[in-house]
Amino acid sequence: MTQTLTAKGAATRQRIVEGAAEEIRERGVFDTTLDDVRARTGTSKSQLFHYFPDGKEQLLLAVAEFEAECVLGSQQPYLGALHTWEAWQSWRDTVVAHYTEQGQFCPLNVVMSQVGRSTPGAQAVSTRLVERWLAELAAGIRHLQAAGEVGASVDPSRAASALLAGLQGGVVMLLSTGSSAHLEAALDMAIESLRRS
Amino acid sequence: MTQTLTAKGAATRQRIVEGAAEEIRERGVFDTTLDDVRARTGTSKSQLFHYFPDGKEQLLLAVAEFEAECVLGSQQPYLGALHTWEAWQSWRDTVVAHYTEQGQFCPLNVVMSQVGRSTPGAQAVSTRLVERWLAELAAGIRHLQAAGEVGASVDPSRAASALLAGLQGGVVMLLSTGSSAHLEAALDMAIESLRRS
DNA sequence: GCTAAATTGGACCGGCAAGTCCAGAAAGGT
DNA sequence: ACCTTTCTGGACTTGCCGGTCCAATTTAGC
Numbered sequence: 044m045t046q047t048l049t050a051k052g053a054a055t056r057q058r059i060v061e062g063a064a065e066e067i068r069e070r071g072v073f074d075t076t077l078d079d080v081r082a083r084t085g086t087s088k089s090q091l092f093h094y095f096p097d098g099k100e101q102l103l104l105a106v107a108e109f110e111a112e113c114v115l116g117s118q119q120p121y122l123g124a125l126h127t128w129e130a131w132q133s134w135r136d137t138v139v140a141h142y143t144e145q146g147q148f149c150p151l152n153v154v155m156s157q158v159g160r161s162t163p164g165a166q167a168v169s170t171r172l173v174e175r176w177l178a179e180l181a182a183g184i185r186h187l188q189a190a191g192e193v194g195a196s197v198d199p200s201r202a203a204s205a206l207l208a209g210l211q212g213g214v215v216m217l218l219s220t221g222s223s224a225h226l227e228a229a230l231d232m233a234i235e236s237l238r239r240s
Numbered sequence: 241m242t243q244t245l246t247a248k249g250a251a252t253r254q255r256i257v258e259g260a261a262e263e264i265r266e267r268g269v270f271d272t273t274l275d276d277v278r279a280r281t282g283t284s285k286s287q288l289f290h291y292f293p294d295g296k297e298q299l300l301l302a303v304a305e306f307e308a309e310c311v312l313g314s315q316q317p318y319l320g321a322l323h324t325w326e327a328w329q330s331w332r333d334t335v336v337a338h339y340t341e342q343g344q345f346c347p348l349n350v351v352m353s354q355v356g357r358s359t360p361g362a363q364a365v366s367t368r369l370v371e372r373w374l375a376e377l378a379a380g381i382r383h384l385q386a387a388g389e390v391g392a393s394v395d396p397s398r399a400a401s402a403l404l405a406g407l408q409g410g411v412v413m414l415l416s417t418g419s420s421a422h423l424e425a426a427l428d429m430a431i432e433s434l435r436r437s
Numbered sequence: 438g439c440t441a442a443a444t445t446g447g448a449c450c451g452g453c454a455a456g457t458c459c460a461g462a463a464a465g466g467t
Numbered sequence: 468a469c470c471t472t473t474c475t476g477g478a479c480t481t482g483c484c485g486g487t488c489c490a491a492t493t494t495a496g497c
Contacts, residue, residue, distance in 0.1 A: 049464070049473065071357065073270055076454055087476045088456080094474095098456065155412055156353040160268065169416045201425045204413075205406060208426035212409030215352055216401075219366045228398045229405035236433045246443060246494065273484060284446045285486080295486065 056094040058084050064106045064113075068148040072103070072157040100162055107158045107165045110150040111172040115179075117141050117150075125183025128192065128238070135230045142214050143223045151214055177203045184237065194240035206233040253291040255281050261303045261310075265345040269300070269354040297359055304355040304362045307347040308369040312376075314338050314347075322380025325389065325435070332427045339411050340420045348411055374400045381434065391437035403430040 048056070062084035066075045077091055077099060095101040115122065118141075121134035142149065153159075159169035180203035187193040213226025245253070259281035263272045274288055274296060292298040312319065315338075318331035339346065350356075356366035377400035384390040410423025 047473070051464080052474065055474080073358070077456085078454070089458085089477075090475060092456070099454095152353075155416060156349075159416055161270070166416060173413060173417055201421075202429070204422040204425040205429035208409035208413055208422045209402060209406045210409060211412050212405035212407060212426075215408050215412060216370060216405055219352060219356055219363060220370055224398075225401040225405045228401040229409075232399070232402035232433055233429065236429060239436070244443070248494075249444065252444080274486085275484070286447075286488085287445060289486070290444070296484095 052094070055086065055090060059086060059091065059094060059102070060105045060109050063102055064109055064150070064153070067106060067153055067157070068150065072153070072161070077102075100164075103158045103161060104164050104168065107154050107168040110154040110158075111168055113150045114154065114172065115175060122179050122183075125180070126186050126190075128187075131183070131234055135234060138210065138230065139223060139227055142217055142226060147218065149214065149218060151211070152218055155211065156215075173207070177207055180206055187237070193237050197237065197240050202233075202237060206230070209233050249291070252283065252287060256283060256288065256291060256299070257302050257306050260299055261306050261347070261350070264303060264350055264354065265347065269350070269358070274299075297361075300355045300358060301361050301365065304351050304365040307351040307355075308365055310347045311351065311369060312372060319376050322377070323383050323387075325384075328380070328431055332431060335407065335427065336420060336424055339414055339423060344415060346411065346415060348408070349415055352408065353412075370404070374404055377403055384434070390434055394434065394437050399430075399434060403427070406430050 059080065063075070063080045066079050066083055070079070077088070080086075080102075081088060081091060091102070092098065095105070118134060118137060121130055121137055125131055125134060142151075154165075154172060155169050158165045160166060177200065181199040184193060184197065184199040184202055188195065188197065188199065209229030209232070210226065213223075213229040216225040217223050256277065260272070260277045263276050263280055267276070274285070277283075277299075278285060278288060288299070289295065292302070315331060315334060318327055318334055322328055322331060339348075351362075351369060352366050355362050357363060374397065378396040381390060381394065381396040381399055385392065385394065385396065406426030406429070407423065410420075410426040413422040414420050
């Protein structure tokens, strides 16, 4: 990447990425044009191509990375410290509240289903997101296991997979039906299952 | 819709829908053009607009309906008769095998994440798919409940929600990571949870 | 066969959006 | 101050893709 970036330049670049991300959340990747981004961020065509020489594809990649951070960030501080059942419950509540209130404007969906499948590079971003997410959840499960709260027969990474799958699917269903019931049911069932193990 | 449809005409229409569906599975909605469909199905532009006067949007809607049927159809005969644990296991195996082998070419993803969010009409299609699917799963759970195989405290529709969320999320993760482990973990955990209730 | 309706072919249009280009303004270093 | 590099503005080009149009051909019904 360009090593020479003025403070001003970096700010502009950041503004472009965030503006593009917002635009994409609202309208979807499909009908977000560079002109939309340009208008929203108050920039010119040449700036877009100055900071993203490879054009739209490169911008989308940057947006995917930005959104991936956002997805993990929105679950903090709970995701990083799933050491007690209370923490798990808080995490669960945070996730449900977060996805419920943001409605159709969903970073997770953007990175996993929209940009995430457009290019190999973007695909790698979503794969890394999944890996990091799984690692955090599995760490939490191992913590409970060490404390004797979860049965030793449970495979932490497998349980984390099931939990994350339920979460992702719950969000997909939230987006298409408008109801958060499925997301809640999936999370509750997964946690309940851990608890009874 | 056009009431007057010759056998030949109906066949052509069908060919267009199926060709479009294949094209979309392979390339995604985003970069499937009417010309691609035209080329694949050996038709002309005027035929496309003859059978789908409202253009691409209408064609996409037809594709969404087609794919929704396909999603449910691929789970038969098990989905319709989830009366025993063996049937549940067969269903689970069918689902895993089906999604594993079809790889990136995924009707479910097409209807839920791609076409399904483009227009209100298409959104209704995916909502209906979810409802029908949930109904089948809930019916299966109630059947086991009546037979005393599942605890009376289980809410069938809630359990079905959790199960379907796990499935959907598992598929999303399969598409982005290439591994079916998450899908399997989600299904196994959900069924296991029912079994122990 | 004859007519009307359905079906088909393909040239054409218009708009839109990605990407290019160059000139000019700011900023940074010495 | 001066020169170089970075940053910005916006007009312009290019190609693509959805959609239109009309003429030709086939099919169905009688």
